[in-house]
Amino acid sequence: MAEVKLFGSWGSPFSRRIEVALKLKGVEYEFIEEDIYNKKSPLLLKYNPVHKKVPVLLHNGKPICESVVILEYIDETWEGPSILPKDPYERAMVRFWVKFLDEKCFPAMWQACWSIGEEQEKAKEEATEFLKILEGTLSGKKFFGGDSIGMVDIVANFIAYWFMILQELAGIVVLTKEKFPKLNEWMNEYLNCSIIKENLPLKDKLTAVFQARFQAVAVAAAAAAPSVK
């Protein structure tokens, strides 16, 4: 029986964060693919009764939930390349930026892709503002973590990959090479790292899923729209 299990989903950036971290540390694990849209397994609901989400890491029978919490747990439990720095102030900076990414950037960027009209314009403006702040932190650094990828880089995965696919499908222009040269450089370096490259969902598969969702959203919006006499 595997000592380490990961309940995840092939398309989820949160799930992929954990796979990167485990692989970085050289930890052997069993991956359990969850069908998060249609039917979550009884085990997932047992191990994450509060949020009922992936990822969930199961270590010696004990579940750990929330990707950011899991990342810190992995860093504290296994030897190998550090995910967080050692210095308390540097660690505080990492935790600050991770919060910024998940609580500010991700929601705004996600909203910018999936909303319409005024709501979308507002989300695009917010996303742009947040990305500008992130761009500013990259001065003179190859990665957010310095010379090698760290927790901030791992957590920023949705920017480098998922968002780039989504913004094109949504027909919006937010993150461009011209407006964000440093982020663009970071994305190239990041997506070139073997540990990142080898742990991304297939672009075609992800595109197909997103396209289907865009169509479903459009159909629902049309059905909800008042009929014209």
Add this chain to the structure above:
Amino acid sequence: MAEELKLFRTWSSPYSLRVVHALKIKGLEYETIFEDLSSKSASLLQYNPVNKKVPVLVHNGKAICESLVILEYIDETWKQCPLLPRDPYEKAKARFWAKFGDEKLSSSIWNVLISQGKEQEEAIAAAVQNLKLIEEQLQEKKFFGGEKIGYLDIAFGWTANLISILEEIIDLKLVDEEKLPLLSAWMQNFSDDPVIKQCWPPRDKLVVKFQAMRESNLKTVLSQ
């Protein structure tokens, strides 16, 4: 050897209070700068340019922002009276529940404050569900941290401070001694702790403040 330790806070901010509690438990000397959020100081904006909020801890010129981040910084920098558990799994649980408190629990309590009638009834039911989940984490312990106040007690401290204020304003009980006995006892134990007690903001001022928040939010909803 004098270390520079400054805390930017407001008189009422529950997030700032977390840092006050942590600093006091660790027995640290620090300078307090009270901010008026309607007119933020140049220093605050310099130290927290991204979020422009309190609390901000400045230690030897370096600024740390976000209360839970500050708690971990304090615990990692000053080793006396540890706040977080040592065991990685226990630590992960504490971090998970602190996040839950700040996300699901606090928004459900907020919804109770700013609603009325049927909507408020539903909000109360949701909030009580979340409070039950928190109570389950106490088990037989006096504090979430065990015998002593720890990180999770400090993270949940706002419930001990503000829920009774909310109950007074809406004239309804959220934390019923019968339905949530362990949580009820914890709130009392936490509030009675000498270190915590001396830091509580003035109750009457808090009632006025939250009453005003409720009224302005209800007015906004009615005018939509």
